Amino acid sequence: MEIAGTGMTREAIFQRLAEFRRNDIKWQEGRTYGYIFDPGKATLEVGKAAYNEFLSENGLDFTVFPSLLRLERELAAFGARHLRGDDQVVGNFTSGGTESIILAVKAARDCYREKRPDITAPEMILPATAHAAFHKASRYLGVKAVTVSVDPKTFRADVEKVRAAINGRTIMIVGSAPSYAHGVVDPIADLAALAKENDLWMHTDACMGGFLLPYFRRLGEPVPDFDFSVPGVDSISVDLHKYAYTPKGASLILYRNKALRRHQIFACSGWIGYTIVNNALQSSKSGGPMAAAWAVINYVGDEGYLEIARKKLAAVKKIAEGIGRIDGLRLLTRPDMCLISFTSDEVNVFHIIDEMNQRGWYIQPSLSFDNSPAHIHLSVSASNVGWEDELLKNLAECVHIARTLPVGALTGLIKESLEGVDLSAISDKEIMEMMAAAGIKEGVLPSRMADINGVLDALPARVREKILTAFVNDMFSQP
Ligand SMILES: Cc1ncc(COP(=O)(O)O)c(C=O)c1O
Known part of the structure; x- marks a missing residue:
């Protein structure tokens, strides 16, 4: 890639930047439960200006x-x-x-x-x-x-x-x-x-x-x-x-x-x-x-933050109680703040996440580790307030659908092919071949991630780290 010879126009630059952003998550809608802490338009503008x-x-x-x-x-x-x-x-x-x-x-x-x-x-x-x-x-x-x-x-x-x-x-x-x-x-x-x-x-x-x-x-x-x-x-x-x-x-x-x-x-x-x-x-x-x-801190002010906290607290309680009532879901524990973790003993949680994703939600997968099972994480934030009913309705639907989906055929296949293999000696090339088999080509992830998350979840943390390192090393290369 070379630097534009005579320089691009301002208009062309912002058009290109908008194109780059096309596949980003639409966090502005308020259905993203992680990564984004959106205080709303007015506060965001103040932050950007400063x-x-x-x-x-x-x-x-x-x-x-x-x-x-x-x-x-x-x-x-x-x-x-x-x-x-x-x-x-x-x-x-x-x-x-x-x-x-x-x-x-x-x-x-x-x-x-x-x-x-x-x-x-x-x-x-x-x-x-x-x-x-x-x-x-x-x-x-x-x-x-x-x-x-x-x-x-x-x-x-x-x-x-x-x-x-x-x-x-x-x-x-x-x-x-x-x-x-x-x-x-x-x-x-x-x-x-x-x-x-x-x-x-x-x-x-x-x-x-x-x-x-x-x-x-x-x-x-x-x-x-x-x-x-x-x-x-x-x-x-x-x-x-x-x-x-x-x-x-x-x-x-x-x-x-x-x-x-x-x-x-x-x-x-x-x-x-x-x-x-x-x-x-x-x-x-x-x-x-x-x-x-x-x-931003001085713009929102103490009373402003207290009000945001009040609304968020009510939303968290509603979501946590709602999840507890959905057949097939189970809260891992009662949260002290606004981070909610839940799992299922009956349904593959990674399928639930994929289904929610297809409906425009971002909820986060969390792999099993030590005594914590694979689960779904929500970081509830100010811009999520108001979506509780819709979120719970969609979650119930997605659990229902996830019940009908096959449990990780690829997970089984990969686990089988890794049987007896010395995982500490697995090469980056072998890892990339495994990725290709899982549908990851040229750094592009498949739209459904349940299989990949299932494979990672089935592996020891040390091997997960090795795979992720090889993946990222490959991903960040020349476009
Ligand atoms: C408890 C805790 N500590 C540290 C961090 C790391 O923060 P950062 O992503 O800003 O580096 C996070 C991020 O979510 C966190 O939840």
């Missing part, structure tokens, strides 16, 4: 752009107050939950390098529901992830299992508020007490819930304590681009005090060039996401 205003400003150097320093300090101070921290709490703005989490793990690692130089192979304990970003941090930073099963009924972290996993190399314990998969808040107070008892770093991952849970608490929901009000919590990740409805590229990583946060900062004078001191992962970065986050 984003554009600060698009070119560079967060690389706050001495040149003091406006960005101001915005970041105000956002972090807001986060500290929202999560009941005192005036010692500090924080930084990051590009998203993953960056916040990687930074927290880096800070913990470097803190313990100083404090416990005897630990040369550090470990962190993750309940199985801790977000994959901790595994990414583990692989990037060389802190071993020790995963422990969650309670099979409540899907909350099992404190005794975490206790049993602590050893002389442990530096950190992680809890979620709430976990993505089941939307339940871990017993953070107990985990933090355990961390304190053993002199370990405690991180609360409140990427999903940090913004919204305080509003649910104000509405009378029994939200367990998870924030800086809990003694022993050292750091909290909280995303703004989720339930604060700010444009993407917006999260906060907060620390109980500067002594802890110091380990996050990267300064480098060991090269020939400008002085580098980064408070987060990125170096050059647009001021857009930060300005947009500040603008």
